[in-house]
Amino acid sequence: MKNCLVVDDSRVIRKVACRILQELDFETDEAEDGISALAACRARMPQLILLDWNMPNMNGIEFLKTLRKEREGMRPVVVFCTTENDVAHITEALNAGANEYIMKPFDRGIIEAKLVEVGLM
């Protein structure tokens, strides 16, 4: 089964995203900030990371830059999922190594379409 780490400081968003991903046959784990997401990745690298931008302790872009520097050969698919919906943020995310980008609010159709884009469906 494919697995996804959902990283968001909102418990509600994590719950909604996990439910959608589980319906799409993903096993899910959760993290509430970049620090705990890094710890989760070091313990077990997921195939997919759904990543919020604005979080306490370590935000999404800092997490992504750190992640892309470590564990050579382990490149999980990273899909940003954020309210930062402008071209500057999208470009910054892509330059940092994001594979796709979801602009909140999202629904199941959007998550499904983005998973098709990154080859996970």
Next chain:
Amino acid sequence: MAPDDFNFLAQLVRRRAGLVLTAPKTNLIEGRLSTVMRRFGFRSVDALVKELRHGRDTLARAVTEAMTTNESSFFRDRAAFEQFRDLVLPHLIEARSDSRRLRIWSAACAAGQEPYSIAMLLDDRKLAANGWSIDLIATDVSAEMVARAEDGVYSHFEVQRGLAIRRLVAHFSQEGGNWRIHENLRRMVTFRQFNLLDSYGWLDDLDVVFCRNVLIYFDQKTKSQVLDKIAEMLMPDGALLLGHAETASGLSNVFLGVDHAPSLYVKGRIAAQRLAAAG
């Protein structure tokens, strides 16, 4: 809705656009009529149909347009676009290397996602920049949809279905919560309101026709007539792309399917074998 009113509506829509309305869809039909009722100030379906029976053309046109299905997304049914990009386009670029001209028709363009998806694939090949003349024609039976398509503005939800984020950033500009297609792609497409039952005289020498997810709404006879008219307008080595739930088999003596490319149809066995071999 009274059975008599339903039959009248069904005949009207069939005559004007070839669309087949069936009784089990009465709720859907009434839902679509509600927008027309609001626009023209009718309080009931009965009153609307009564006025239609008097032959009011603007109302009949609005009702017909309301009955069309306008659901679409960028690169909808990705396989069809891959077949166009990987099988059809390479052949045409080689075959038209002297004339450097391509004529492509998106026959039921809805809000424009299909022709703009085609335009993005053509832009990837830098054809216009290399001196090619591209006629990308997009039509729809609904004037409202044609106007929307021509405007080229899409919601946050629309641009996130089927469109990779890199394409969004490359080809759209943000306008508040919406996204507007860039002018170079918008100018690549010529939009026009057109009913597939009308004369195709102005659509000659087509290289590719996208006629997807529209034949399913027609009866068998109308499907055959539309396919025959497309065949007449299509170049001998041209290609037709249908929706994934549609087929030309049993409806056309001209079009043959291409092995391993279920949406793709060409005129004649040699063309089918050539494209199958290229895949």
